[in-house]
Structure formats: C-alpha cells, structure tokens
Amino acid sequence: MTDLGAYLGTSALVLILCLVPLWLISLKARDASIIDIFWGFGFVVVACVCLYLAPVKTDYLILLAALPIIWGLRLTLYLAKRNLGHGEDPRYAAMQKRAEKKGISEAAWRRRALYTIFLGQGFLILLVSAPVWIGFARGFFVDQSSVSITTTIGPIALIGTLIWLIGFLFEAIGDWQLARFLKKNKDYDGPYETKPVLNTGLWKYTRHPNYFGNAAMWWGIFLVACQAPLGWVSIFAPLIMTILLTRVSGRDLLERKLKKRPAYKDYVARTSGFFPWFPKKS
Template sequence: MQYSFFINLTHAGSLVFGSLILLWAISLKFKDASLIDIFWGFGFLLVAVACLVMSQDNTLYTTILTALPILWGIRLTLYLAKRNIGHGEDKRYIAMRKRAERKGLSENNWRLRTLFTIFFGQGLLIMIISAPILFASAHASNSPEITIGPLVYIGVIIWIIGFLFEAIGDAQLSTFMKKNSNFKGKDADKPVLNLGLWKYTRHPNYFGNACIWWGIWLVACNSNFGWATILSPLLMTLLLTRISGRDLLERQMKQRSAYASYIEKTNSFIPWFPKK
C-alpha cells in the first residue's frame, strides 16, 4: 500500500506542480497573479484524475472516491473562471506587488516570489488536503475486494449537501452582484445579500465547501486508516473560516452599515434560522 501511495503522490504532484509552473508563466505574460485562484478547484481535479488513472482496479469505491473531487473541481473552476477572467488582477495581489516595490524588490525577484509563495504554496495546500484521495485510492488499488460501507453513503450524502450549498450560494451571490453592479453610492451604503441560503448563514458557499471535504474524508474512512487523513477536512475548514475565507471577507464587509445588523441576525457559518 505504501508503494501505491507514493506512486499516486508522485504522479499527482508532478501533474499539479507542472501545471502550476505553466500557469505561473501565463500569469507573468498577463501580469495577473490572480489566475492562481481559478486553479484551486482544478488542482484537486488533477489529483483525483491521477489517482483514478494509476488505480490498478477501478472499483465502484475508487470511482466514487475520485468522482466527488472531480465533479466539485469542474464546477468550481468554471464558476471562478467566469467570475474572474477579464476583470484584471485581484486587489490582494496588487497590494502584494506594491508592498514588494516599496521594499525595493526587483521585478525578477518578485516573479520568483510569486512562484514559490503564491503558486507553489497553493500547490502544497492542494497536495495536503488531497490526502484522503491519495491514501484511500492507494489502499483500494491493493484491495480490489473493498466493499461500500455505511461511511461511504454518509460521506456522499454530506458531499451532496455541501455541493448544493456551495453551488446555490455562489449562484445567488452572482445574481446579487449583477443586480447591484451599477450601485453608485458610498461603499459603506452598499446593500448586503440576506436572501436565499444567505438568510441562514453568512457564508453558505464556504459551509458547503467544508461539507464537501468532510464528505470526501468520510468516504476515505471506508479504507483502512483513512481516518488518519483527518488533517485534510480540518485544514480546509480552517482555511475557509480563519485564514483566507470568512474572517478575511468579514473584515472588509464590516464597513457596510447593513452588515452589522446582518451579523446580529445570521449565523456565521453553520446554517440556522435567523434571530428575530
């Protein structure tokens, strides 16, 4: 099993980091480091495809295990590509570039920094979070007789709930943003989305994303020692709530007057009925 795991890790890692180098070169041409954001879901898709291709026996279990991140990766990549392409570099990367310029960092050094911190940094996260797929597919490859247990069914149900929350939440946000794209007032007076799923949680898309990876982990737990990859959903949840997701976004949103009332009435992450 160890041999199969390292085979999966080597092939998936080569595919992910090779793609990142190509994407980095494209980002230099267009001076747009935010292209990396579109790659996030696609990177997990590549890992799952590599594991599926390297599997000695594509059993029903292996198919389910790899289909979940592939379907999620396709949807998220298409959504982010449609949302981001043609809108220029994200302000986060513009700010990073300006800080580097103020510190006297040369253009060549800045380019190398983006490769190793932004692009390869995301690649490392993808490989760590993909541990359940890498590990469980390796085990399944050596145990073709593996059966579909209750954890697989529970994991798939949680994944479906998460997928719907993320997809519907993103669609509702896109509609809201389009409807208010011509808002002319002050930034503090911008309206806040509090309808649909956003009535029950301030971040339905992030909640859905977390559920997706807890579901994948549960499917992986059907294999021996799959539970040992629990760092994967924990890290994804941490990213979504503390590092680059909810907390970062809410620091920016709190300047809006309507957002304070929204915070008081609406659960931060786990959906529940709004407070009266």
C-alpha cells in the same frame, strides 16, 4: 515505490507540470490571480491521476475520485466566468505593494510568486486532497500489493456522499444567489457604506453558504475515504480546508472590509457566521 508514494509522488509531479506553465502565463499577463481559477482544477488533476494509477477501478474508488472531480470542475468554471477579464485580484496587488515597500521590485515579486503562490497552492492542494490519495493507497512504507483494494460502497461512504451532496448544493446555490445579487446591483453608484447586503435565500441562514458548503464537501469526502484501510489518517485535510475557509483566505479576510458597512454589521449580528441556522430576531 510504495503504494502511497506512487499516488502522492505522481500527483505532485503532474501538479508541478501544470503550475509552472501557469506561472509563466501569469508573468506575461502580469496577473497572479489566475492561480485562483486553477485551485479547484488542481483537485481534479489529483483525483484523475489516482484513478488512472489504480490497478482496478472499483465502484468505491470511482466514487472517491468522482466527488472532488465534480466539485473541482464546477468551481473552476464558476471562477473562470467570474474572474477572467477583470484584472488581477486586489489581494495579489496588495501583496505586491507590500513587497515594494520592502524594496522588492514587481518583476522580482512575480518571479518569486512561482514558489510563494503557485507551488505554495499546489502544496495545499496535495494536503487537502489527502483523503483521495490516501483512500486509494493500500500501504505506507512497504509494498502492499497483496492487500485487497476497497471495492464496495459501504454505509460510512454513503453517509459521506450525502454530506458531500448537501455541501455541493450549499456551495452551488450560494454562488448562484451571490452572482445574481451582484448582477442586480452592479449599477449601484452610492456610498460604499450604504451598499445593499445579500440577506436572502441561503444567505439568510449563514453569512457564507458557499464556504460552509465547501467545507462540508471535504468532510464528506473524508468520510468516504474512511471506508479504506488508511482513510482515517487524512483527517488533517478537511481540518485544513475548514481553517482556510474560516480563518485564512475566506470568511475573516472578506469580512474585515464588509464590517465597515452599518447594514452588514446588523447582518452579522443576526446571522450565523458559518453553520446554517435561523437568524436572530432584531
């Protein structure tokens, strides 16, 4: 097996061994959204597998594994605290209803969720974590055991770590500010259109500080990986994560509903949609 194949293949196998039991639990609980809690932990799994397989645990490889592990553990704990006990996420309920309109029963939809949702997200985890398993690898198609392993943490890795740290603070502080805001307004029982809008703290400078922070962290991890011989090949990974956060399941999906509120429309007009910047004057 090639060096790359060992890291990628073993990571994929361990992810499958985690995702199949998780899918079985979702069948019993009738809740597919438990996969969201596993999302961050999936990257922890990949990083731990790569670190375990590495013949030598150098400072550089420990750093490359530590960044996604820290990010993934924080995200997992945050989502577990936020989501557990609150039922299935409306996104999955909507997916099920669309399937029922096509004549697919709930039981059949939940069975298909193994590959449409659970293994599908596992595949995305592998793609986005490419800077890790490619950064650990020394070759693609041939045995590269004679190629030296990256050991020292150089300037580009330090820059990547700094970008990761900035992103981590944006995501963690943004999530904390959002949780505090929601707790403060949990008893609001007025019309949806007049519901308060979070526009203070980091949310004053970007409508999605947590999404921006998430993307920044993966660009930082990519730069850390670029110190390794093959790291630059993984540039598709932060691109995929950024697209997911801005065009697929992140910003755009969330704002379709929020833009129905006049106060949020005004917030959109004044506030940057992704990159932090000073708000426009009213």
